[in-house]
Amino acid sequence: MKNKFIELPISTPDGIFLAHYSEKGLAGIDWPNANRGRRGNESQISSASSELVRDSSRRLLQIKKWHSTTETALKKILAGKKSKLPPLDWTGKTEFQKSVWRQMLKIPAGRTKSYGEIAVAIGRPKAVRAVGGACGANPIPVLVPCHRVLAANKKLGGFSGGLDWKRSLLAREGIKF
DNA sequence: AGGCTCATGACTC
């Protein structure tokens, strides 16, 4: 069976996010502005979903369950709280990226780490720059807290969703800088 | 404080 992804929307006070699910779990999240300007999302949802129903309703139920976990997790984290996460599917990503993201999941809400600290934590103290690259390649922003990673000079660094998001998310967790 | 350079690892084409 091919790697079918289905997209389900999540409405939040910050807009509508789009969650992507594979057979193994949550595989990606799109920012609210990402569906404007990208064509075909709505039809993609319905066709993929109905195909899945035909295929296996059991799997659909599973994904619905994951989705409700994702939904509450997203809303809580957007509000600056921590939350239980659905299973994450990082199939196809490199070992290096996965270890970076695993490290980021360990950062508690309200705390930050530097790119260098992440590099040390995964046993490659000199791969600081590559850590930045892995952050940018993170398919699951917000839930995998790439926004809690700052540069060593306590400055912002960058952010895939735009620096305004990063500032805002940090502020909601009570982080000042 | 701000700016410049450079070593550096992973990734992409």
Next chain:
DNA sequence: GAGTCATGAGCCT
């Protein structure tokens, strides 16, 4: 292989 970085440390004004 060369080019691209969401870095960091060092060394200048």
